[in-house]
Amino acid sequence: MRIRATVAAVSGALALSALAVPAAHAAGPSSYRADVAKVFQAAHAPSAAKAGISARVAGDEMPYDLDVTFSNLKVAKAVKVGTTSHVSTTITYTMKFGADVDVRAKDFFTGPFLYRGSYDMPQNELFGDLPATCSVTSATTANCKGKIDIYPADEELWNADAGTWRAGALAIAYNGQDPESRDFDITKVGFAEKGGLGTTLVQRNSKLTTSAKPKPVKKGKTVTVTGKLSRANWESGKYSGYSGQAVKLQFRKKGTTTYKTLKTVKTNSTGALKTTTKATVDGYYRFIFVGNTTTPAVNAAGDLVRVKK
Structure with missing residues (x-):
């Protein structure tokens, strides 16, 4: 001990x-x-x-x-x-x-x-x-x-x-x-x-998720992107939502390697994220958190959404 x-x-x-x-x-x-x-x-x-x-x-x-x-x-x-x-x-x-x-x-x-x-x-x-x-x-x-x-x-x-x-x-x-x-x-x-x-x-180690729907989506229609930012709670021994934090929504066109920031949203009281964007081409959506002194930066895995005409 x-x-x-x-x-x-x-x-x-x-x-x-x-x-x-x-x-x-x-x-x-x-x-x-x-x-x-x-x-x-x-x-x-x-x-x-x-x-x-x-x-x-x-x-x-x-x-x-x-x-x-x-x-x-x-x-x-x-x-x-x-x-x-x-x-x-x-x-x-x-x-x-x-x-x-x-x-x-x-x-x-x-x-x-x-x-x-x-x-x-x-x-x-x-x-x-x-x-x-x-x-x-x-x-x-x-x-x-x-x-x-x-x-x-x-x-x-x-x-x-x-x-x-x-x-x-x-x-x-x-x-x-x-x-x-x-x-x-x-x-x-x-x-x-x-x-x-x-x-x-x-x-306090951090985790971040991303989910984009619907799949597939018609061109010009709305894509809803959700996720959650959480970090280690050393007192409970579990990960808990990190509220009030600015998180960037990024998009990478399929076949390319560079993500571009679309907008910045804030986590709610439970660390949850939800925002929308217009579908244009096939590509990956992800949230990223730049971090601060108490919590490290973290990038969520990209979620592929295919666009149909």
């Missing part, structure tokens, strides 16, 4: 606990997240205290600042997320580290993350199931590649989460410390993080 963060209940540190670390370090996915959560919780304790949120950290113990920095992060412009299927997107970045940081250690981990809202108090976060893999290119530099894994069926997203997200990267050096041990000394653990390294859109 993945951890879902709410602003009212957890701090940014606790929210980041959904990150997974390698199997070599713990027994299972829940242990991965629990281990990382301890480090994040301690590192973010001051921010949590300022926000009036209990950090549940023993004393003022915190991990030390790890000599690691991040740059050159690249992330996809948009990530389309449906209602049930697992979705992943790759993020790459450069990691620079000091001479005292052993990035080849079995208990050193780095990975990307996405967050929505402010970095200190994010409204939601997304992580990868596994840490990034890195290629050391010099004594102080490594190129890293990691994934963000999204499971909409596991209630990781609310509909309000659709839109712009920011990207960041982190690194943790456990230095032989076992987070599951009673003797775990978090002051001996190194930690580094950086947010605001890039942006992407996490979008």
Whole structure:
């Protein structure tokens, strides 16, 4: 079960606990997240205290600042997320580290993350199931590649989460410390993080249909074109109609490859579309939606209507 963060209940540190670390370090996915959560919780304790949120950290113990920095992060412009299927997107970045940081250690981990809202108090976060893999290119530099894994069926997203997200990267050096041990000394653990390294859109995936009738139709007579624009509802786990959206009706003459826009219509309260046009020649009708920050563009398949004299 993945951890879902709410602003009212957890701090940014606790929210980041959904990150997974390698199997070599713990027994299972829940242990991965629990281990990382301890480090994040301690590192973010001051921010949590300022926000009036209990950090549940023993004393003022915190991990030390790890000599690691991040740059050159690249992330996809948009990530389309449906209602049930697992979705992943790759993020790459450069990691620079000091001479005292052993990035080849079995208990050193780095990975990307996405967050929505402010970095200190994010409204939601997304992580990868596994840490990034890195290629050391010099004594102080490594190129890293990691994934963000999204499971909409596991209630990781609310509909309000659709839109712009920011990207960041982190690194943790456990230095032989076992987070599951009673003797775990978090002051001996190194930690580094950086947010605001890039942006992407996490979008509610869209669907669009087109149906044109009658078939065939007499030349000069009316063709009625209907359809529906819907998008993923992350809270219900189904696709629901997208109301009040401008959608273009296009036509492509049979035997050609280019669609031309005939008119623009708006979806009704259930996402349905209905309009009419005059029949002239055999061809394909389709609706297209240009998209926005929360919902990706989508083109319906063309529906052929033959014209008879």
